[in-house]
Amino acid sequence: EGEALVLYGHLMALVVTREAARIVVLDDLGPACAAEDWKNLGKLAVDPLGLGSEVKRLLVSSTGSLSYAPFCLLVPDREVACVPSATTYGVRGISLSHEWIYRMVWDNKRARGNLW
Numbered sequence: 001e002g003e004a005l006v007l008y009g010h011l012m013a014l015v016v017t018r019e020a021a022r023i024v025v026l027d028d029l030g031p032a033c034a035a036e037d038w039k040n041l042g043k044l045a046v047d048p049l050g051l052g053s054e055v056k057r058l059l060v061s062s063t064g065s066l067s068y069a070p071f072c073l074l075v076p077d078r079e080v081a082c083v084p085s086a087t088t089y090g091v092r093g094i095s096l097s098h099e100w101i102y103r104m105v106w107d108n109k110r111a112r113g114n115l116w
Helices: 030-034 038-045 064-068 087-091 098-112
Strands: 003-009 012-016 021-025 057-061 079-082
Touching: 030 038, 030 064
Parallel strands: 003 057, 057 079
Antiparallel strands: 003 012, 012 021
């Protein structure tokens, strides 16, 4: 509750909350990342996500140069946790079957008492 997972991709982001999941189209973030223009990057990468005030914790899975962005500066009013993308598992040679993903999510939610 109060969390949003944001999976950044090329010119888009997938925003997942308890209530819904949606894709948000983004402008090119590369120039703002390269210039370390954090104020502009926040406007380009975070503002379009449309996160409501109920979102207190942001789980961010970024890609490319966005991986170096200090998200704690981009969203200072929220707790931020950076999480690896599923690509990380492939690089490490871990197979992600649908059953494995289901069990991981189910066990995590059950342990937290948050089965939805």
